[in-house]
Amino acid sequence: MRKHRIGIAFFYHESHSFSPMKTEIEQFRNEGYFIGDEIYDAYIGTKTEVGGFLDVLKQERDVEIVPLLCAAAIPSGLVSTEAYSIIEKQMLESIQQAGRLDGLLLALHGAMVVEDLFDPEEHLLGKIRELIGPSVPMATTLDMHANLSEKMIHYTPLHFGFKTYPHVDMYEQGVHASTALLKQLKEGVHYYASFEKLPMMPPSINMRTAEGPMHKMIEWAKQAEEEEEIYNVSVFGGFPYSDVPMVGASVLVVSLNPQKGKETAQKMASLFWSVREEFIMDLPGVKEGLDLAMSIEDDKPVVLADISDNPLSCGSGDTTDLLREMVKLNIPDTLFGGLYDPESIEACRKKGAGNKVFLSLGGKVSPEFGESVQVEAKVVALSDGVFHNSGPFNQHLRVDLKGAAHIRVGRMDILLIGRPMSANDPEMFRHIGLEPQAKRILALKAKNHFRAAFEPIVGRIIYVDAPGVASNRLTTFTYRYIPKPIWPLDDIEYEVELRGKEKWKH
Ligand SMILES: [Zn+2]
Structure with a gap:
């Protein structure tokens, strides 16, 4: 045959x-x-x-x-x-x-x-x-x-x-x-x-x-x-x-x-x-979002999604507006991640787990969206950054973060990762010993995909409008090649041609 x-x-x-x-x-x-x-x-x-x-x-x-x-x-x-x-x-x-x-x-x-x-x-x-x-x-x-x-x-x-x-x-x-x-x-x-x-x-x-x-x-x-x-x-x-x-x-x-x-x-x-x-959605800024998160009483973690820096929407994963505010507030039981910062991972690796290290966190790829945050951190754990998604999104797919470090800054846990990656699967945290479910606030570099795996274990999800390349506000970009006029940048009339039948007007 x-x-x-x-x-x-x-x-x-x-x-x-x-x-x-x-x-x-x-x-x-x-x-x-x-x-x-x-x-x-x-x-x-x-x-x-x-x-x-x-x-x-x-x-x-x-x-x-x-x-x-x-x-x-x-x-x-x-x-x-x-x-x-x-x-x-x-x-x-x-x-x-x-x-x-x-x-x-x-x-x-x-x-x-x-x-x-x-x-x-x-x-x-x-x-x-x-x-x-x-x-x-x-x-x-x-x-x-x-x-x-x-x-x-x-x-x-x-x-x-x-x-x-x-x-x-x-x-x-x-x-x-x-x-x-x-x-x-x-x-x-x-x-x-x-x-x-x-x-x-x-x-x-x-x-x-x-x-x-x-x-x-x-x-x-x-x-x-x-x-x-x-x-x-x-x-x-x-x-x-x-x-x-x-x-x-x-x-x-x-x-x-x-x-x-x-x-x-x-x-x-x-x-x-x-x-x-x-x-079209109107989103809270960093301070408003944090105030809201801290006001919520729930057994499950509240998520602050740093959507403008979502790596799966091309964010660099290293913007610092939300991070800076959280470090300042020093809220207990919070987890931030994954922050793309191979330099800081290397510094952690040199000091070794259990030791303290001064770090300049994030803000390296996109300093225009917030400068690095200076911290003294404790290196809790280091890993090669390899895990398999638990799913359902991209289930069983092998993910290689090119290194990861779990650090503690004040009362906050932070996951550093070796390449930009959305926090779409809890395994990103679990593989290094961090349990997101045990936290009160999760600040994630993510937008929507993370819901597939996180929704069963989290409570309220708050999208935060921080500066970043994946901002929800399209008017912040200087377009050169898109067709004009186009909604929502322009207010336009549009009518679908329906051959031989009445037209669909809106
Ligand atoms: Zn898509």
Whole structure:
């Protein structure tokens, strides 16, 4: 029996145009860079898109999996031209060397920006199409924060966006992409893509899917999927920190009937526009947030989320506004982390656990958002910074912080980490002996993903509006390339064209 040879690849970055940290090849190598068979060890059994691809394909007796290349880096500044070129070259070479491919599964993000490329995912798909030809089925998974452009659907109609935020359905979307690809390949199913781009770039703070406007959108998307001939509906919130012409929200409907697909996409776009104001949140500042946290009586910890410095939204993980105020207040039973500070970890390592050390904490990458905080600390514990996520977000995935130190400053515990990483999983703290559940206040460098693992163990969650590159206030950025006018920067009228029917006006 001739087997269907299906390639698997993963190229992932969310790029912040205003972050001072350029993303080099080293950042990809630190997070995840796997070639060929290494991909099995890294992803099999993980709740990731590639984990989903592998689980579906390995059940098919007539499929041969061809692992190509996986490269992912933590969200940060623009990807350097050099880093992108290295990865693209290796990706294309791996496809060439793979020989005949009958299908290709790609896990992409959709909000990558390269120094000299606004839409690298589109560029990459174009190059891949040139190599494999126009007829080989291809399917992608995309982040809910993808800044999707219409060009992407010219290469394949099969794109599957995450339907959860925190993104706990990466695996499921990997399964959906694989299943659709196999149907096209084996049963000759023909899919159509209908795409609507909206003139808006909502901030992500209120984009979680447990409640609020994105919850409504996803429920509507699921309802639409119940209809005949509608195969999949993706709702993309976009990533407003990418200063690119294709920034912002969009809707993509994969259908078996282009007319029905188009109508559904237009209806969804119209609904999306109607809930836009619900994405705007007014947040307390550092002092207000701390006052509120200290006023709450609860058995469970109160979380102060330092959202503007969330590494998964490209924060450097080393801003100090919240830290400085907490050190000053010296509140008992508090935990702050993880603060990106390899220099301080090195200083702790030199002194050794149990000893005192003078440290200049944080404020090194982004001093414009707050200078370093001078402290005398006790080194409690040191680690290599390696742990496995307990999940459900990125469950079982190995995380390497490139070193970690638990220090005590006054009555406060602080976790220092060797590379920027959101505090999305309690294992980040537990691996070094810190139990977040035992604290009264948790100050986390995080935004929304942490809720997946932390919500069961914490009480009230307070988002703090401190200065930082991932600030909720989009007016603080000087955009150059986004389309104008665009909401919420501009107050605009928008009308979705609905062919042959009444227009959806808002
Ligand atoms: Zn995302």
